[in-house]
Amino acid sequence: MIEINDIVKSFDGSTVLNHISASLEDGKVNMIIGQSGSGKTVLLKSIIGLHIPDEGDILYDGRSLTAMKEKDLRLLRREMGMLFQGSALFDSLSVIENVKFPMQVFSDKDEEEMEQRARYCLQRVNIPEHVFHLMPGEISGGQQKRVAIARAIVLEPKYLFCDEPNSGLDPRTSLVIDQLIKELTEELGTCTVVNSHDMNSIMEIGDNILFLKNGVKEWQGSRQDIFHSDNEALDDFVFASNLYKEVKRTHLLHQQ
Amino acid sequence: MNILARIGAYFLLMGKVFRLPDRQRTFWRQYSNELEKQGLQSLPIVVIISLFIGAILTIQAKINTENPLLPTYTTGLLTRETLLLEFSSTILCLILAGKVGSNIASEIGTMRITEQIDALEIMGVNSANYLILPKILAFVTMMPFLVIISIAIGLVGGWGVGAFTDVITVADYLTGIQYAFNPYFIWYGIIKALVFAFIITSMSSFYGYYAYGGALEVGKASTNAVVRSSIVILFADLLLTKLLL
Numbered sequence: 190m191i192e193i194n195d196i197v198k199s200f201d202g203s204t205v206l207n208h209i210s211a212s213l214e215d216g217k218v219n220m221i222i223g224q225s226g227s228g229k230t231v232l233l234k235s236i237i238g239l240h241i242p243d244e245g246d247i248l249y250d251g252r253s254l255t256a257m258k259e260k261d262l263r264l265l266r267r268e269m270g271m272l273f274q275g276s277a278l279f280d281s282l283s284v285i286e287n288v289k290f291p292m293q294v295f296s297d298k299d300e301e302e303m304e305q306r307a308r309y310c311l312q313r314v315n316i317p318e319h320v321f322h323l324m325p326g327e328i329s330g331g332q333q334k335r336v337a338i339a340r341a342i343v344l345e346p347k348y349l350f351c352d353e354p355n356s357g358l359d360p361r362t363s364l365v366i367d368q369l370i371k372e373l374t375e376e377l378g379t380c381t382v383v384n385s386h387d388m389n390s391i392m393e394i395g396d397n398i399l400f401l402k403n404g405v406k407e408w409q410g411s412r413q414d415i416f417h418s419d420n421e422a423l424d425d426f427v428f429a430s431n432l433y434k435e436v437k438r439t440h441l442l443h444q445q
Numbered sequence: 446m447n448i449l450a451r452i453g454a455y456f457l458l459m460g461k462v463f464r465l466p467d468r469q470r471t472f473w474r475q476y477s478n479e480l481e482k483q484g485l486q487s488l489p490i491v492v493i494i495s496l497f498i499g500a501i502l503t504i505q506a507k508i509n510t511e512n513p514l515l516p517t518y519t520t521g522l523l524t525r526e527t528l529l530l531e532f533s534s535t536i537l538c539l540i541l542a543g544k545v546g547s548n549i550a551s552e553i554g555t556m557r558i559t560e561q562i563d564a565l566e567i568m569g570v571n572s573a574n575y576l577i578l579p580k581i582l583a584f585v586t587m588m589p590f591l592v593i594i595s596i597a598i599g600l601v602g603g604w605g606v607g608a609f610t611d612v613i614t615v616a617d618y619l620t621g622i623q624y625a626f627n628p629y630f631i632w633y634g635i636i637k638a639l640v641f642a643f644i645i646t647s648m649s650s651f652y653g654y655y656a657y658g659g660a661l662e663v664g665k666a667s668t669n670a671v672v673r674s675s676i677v678i679l680f681a682d683l684l685l686t687k688l689l690l
């Protein structure tokens with residue numbers, strides 16, 4: 190479990206995160222949703238310690254991130270996997286080398302074991318053999334995302350972070366990736382945190398949803414709760430299109 | 446960031462860079478890649494520029510020493526001293542700041558904006574040490590060789606003027622470049638160039654590492670890297686000349 194305690198973060202005097210608290214649960218997909226620019230990425234990067242918050246603290250199963258020494262932080266990072274918004278595969282390494290990289294840093298596996306594990310993870314995310322030795326620049330965006338997921342899960346993380354896993358993907362591929370994240374979360378019991386502004390993903394996999402607006406936590410609840418919330422900003426964001434307004438109306442009708 | 450904050454951030458970054466690498470094998474592999482990229486790939490431009498400047502210096506020196514009172518070896522002497530003292534260290538480094546500096550700043554800047562640096566950090570890698578140290582050490586290693594090559598090729602350029610034109614005779618030129626030779630000037634050139642190599646690689650790494658935004662910002666970072674490291678090189682040149690000569 191990750192607890193976020195009253196986080197504040199600003200850049201050059203403008204406050205991006207304003208006193209945010211929440212707890213993120215194990216074995217569930219915790220979602221941070223909000224408009225572009227609302228501070229989702231900054232929140233995620235503050236949670237994993239890439240940004241140092243100005244105030245507040247993050248607790249990883251009781252271990253405080255801000256009080257941690259460099260060595261302990263390194264150990265904690267061994268338990269984290271992250272999928273970045275733009276995949277962030279290393280340009281100079283091939284697909285399979287990218288997946289091996291975290292093992293080379295952290296584990297004492299020999300070359301043979303690393304190769305096996307990397308292959309297993311790539312197959313797990315449906316990457317075909319012939320792609321293994323291509324460079325990241327030579328494969329499609331959807332494949333890059335999946336390779337990045339393979340890299341994120343290669344050390345069986347306890348905490349999995351995904352920054353907009355399906356931005357820039359077609360609906361079909363998005364769905365596959367969402368399912369993959371859900372499956373991995375349940376299978377490994379990870380505490381998964383997903384940033385998204387994609388309606389489909391929110392409704393599909395969001396177990397515990399935080400809604401950010403201008404750096405403030407406006408609302409928190411499950412995907413079922415979304416239908417019944419009377420938070421106007423949330424309603425405005427989630428049910429923005431006429432289609433979704435319609436969906437909400439019929440859903441509520443059915444329940445009565 | 447104001448200038449003081451920036452200087453502070455630069456030294457903090459250097460503190461992160463100069464640590465023992467976690468994995469020696471990877472370090473040496475990257476180091477030898479960088480030797481090739483920063484050093485060997487700079488060779489063609491060093492050769493071409495030195496050849497031309499050597500020839501041009503000789504012609505200009507001849508025009509400026511057209512005086513019956515001056516001995517005929519003056520032209521060669523002037524060419525040699527200019528190459529040793531200023532061209533093959535400072536001017537060469539200003540040119541390489543354009544090539545190597547922009548290359549480093551854009552490479553690291555791209556890794557920053559595509560979150561590859563964040564990815565390294567979350568995998569527990571000291572990204573500054575991992576990315577920047579091999580570049581600095583490799584370029585500093587190559588620099589003395591580039592300086593010596595530049596001096597040699599520059600002198601060949603001057604000889605070409607003697608051999609292929611009637612501006613000066615080869616004999617006068619050869620006497621000139623050997624006359625009253627002070628080997629310390631070579632060391633002076635090399636020491637300066639080592640400092641400049643460090644300035645170029647560390648400053649352009651710094652501008653790349655702290656790029657924020659998109660491709661446009663990476664472009665700006667690499668322009669800043671080149672312009673500002675050139676200015677710092679000139680200041681360092683002044684200082685070192687005062688100290689060493």
Ligand SMILES: Nc1ncnc2c1ncn2[C@@H]1O[C@H](COP(=O)(O)OP(=O)(O)OP(=O)(O)O)[C@@H](O)[C@H]1O
Nearest residue numbers: 200205223224225226227228229230231232386657
């Ligand atoms: N390193 C930084 N320096 C300065 N400002 C920053 C930095 N990182 C983020 N910001 C600012 O913080 C705000 C929130 O950015 P953030 O990237 O978290 O948005 P987001 O919710 O992830 O948006 P998107 O959905 O487009 O990814 C933006 O206004 C951005 O300009």
Ligand SMILES: [Mg+2]
Nearest residue numbers: 229230274352
């Ligand atoms: Mg974002």
